[in-house]
Amino acid sequence: MTSPDSLPNSVLALMGRHRSVRAFTDEPVERSLVERSVAAAQQAATSSWIQGYQILEVGRGPRRDEIARLAGGQSQVQSAPLFFVVCGDTRRHRAAAKLHGEPHVECTETFLLATIDASLFAQNLSLALEAHGLGTCYIGGIRNDLPALDELLAIPSGTFPLFGLAVGWPDADPGKRPRLSPSDVWTREIFPIDAEVEDTIQRFDEVATRYYAERGADKRDWSGGIWRKFKTALRPGLKAYYESKGASLT
Numbered sequence: 001m002t003s004p005d006s007l008p009n010s011v012l013a014l015m016g017r018h019r020s021v022r023a024f025t026d027e028p029v030e031r032s033l034v035e036r037s038v039a040a041a042q043q044a045a046t047s048s049w050i051q052g053y054q055i056l057e058v059g060r061g062p063r064r065d066e067i068a069r070l071a072g073g074q075s076q077v078q079s080a081p082l083f084f085v086v087c088g089d090t091r092r093h094r095a096a097a098k099l100h101g102e103p104h105v106e107c108t109e110t111f112l113l114a115t116i117d118a119s120l121f122a123q124n125l126s127l128a129l130e131a132h133g134l135g136t137c138y139i140g141g142i143r144n145d146l147p148a149l150d151e152l153l154a155i156p157s158g159t160f161p162l163f164g165l166a167v168g169w170p171d172a173d174p175g176k177r178p179r180l181s182p183s184d185v186w187t188r189e190i191f192p193i194d195a196e197v198e199d200t201i202q203r204f205d206e207v208a209t210r211y212y213a214e215r216g217a218d219k220r221d222w223s224g225g226i227w228r229k230f231k232t233a234l235r236p237g238l239k240a241y242y243e244s245k246g247a248s249l250t
């Protein structure tokens with residue numbers, strides 16, 4: 001199989017260079033570059049052509065500072081030259097139904113469609129920005145306190161904030177975080193048996209331990225981080241919040 005690194009000018013090589021960037025220089029990002037990237041990102045496939053997403057750009061200043069605080073004090077949210085709140089969006093679908101005097105029924109599927117569309121768009125956007133040499137960092141931390149974010153940004157009904165995207169010129173190379181092997185996430189005809197899943201974890205723990213050790217953190221592995229993350233229900237208020245914005249997660 002051809003390694004992405006052997007295709008230096010290709011999309012595969014660009015994808016292989018991805019790292020989340022959390023420290024940015026002060027250099028501004030040209031508007032035209034962002035406009036081209038957003039337009040390119042919109043070419044992502046979209047379920048049934050619904051284009052169920054909306055992004056809100058929030059400039060530096062008190063509102064951005066507050067988002068950084070709500071996200072758990074993430075300094076890259078404050079310092080990034082550009083910051084977007086990426087939302088799933090069914091507003092246009094509701095308006096289309098209204099235009100025709102017909103009902104618009106929200107359900108788990110409509111929420112998923114908007115979430116999937118928004119995610120595909122955002123990843124295309126991140127890649128387009130990275131193609132220009134910019135760095136990006138997704139910010140799931142915006143879901144820490146959605147009612148507060150809602151008030152801060154006056155989020156309309158039918159718009160579902162999912163994550164942020166901080167963008168700017170990288171201050172330094174944060175280094176590459178390794179991934180599972182392709183054969184760990186890709187099997188043919190049958191899914192891996194439990195023993196194979198356990199073997200994957202053991203092998204990846206060794207990879208992660210080396211990664212952490214190179215960064216001065218001893219005795220850390222991947223599975224330890226995973227069980228700690230999922231030992232209690234995460235952000236339990238999400239269903240109530242999204243339903244308050246018109247989603248129906250039944």
Ligand SMILES: Cc1cc2nc3c(=O)[nH]c(=O)nc-3n(C[C@H](O)[C@H](O)[C@H](O)COP(=O)(O)O)c2cc1C
Nearest residue numbers: 018019020022074137138139140141142163176177
């Ligand atoms: C939906 C999503 C939300 C994320 N939220 C955060 C976040 O709030 N803060 C952060 O520093 N990184 C966040 N990340 C970045 C991940 O931590 C990062 O992608 C992962 O550790 C792998 O590292 P890499 O992107 O450098 O390869 C998020 C990534 C995704 C996809």
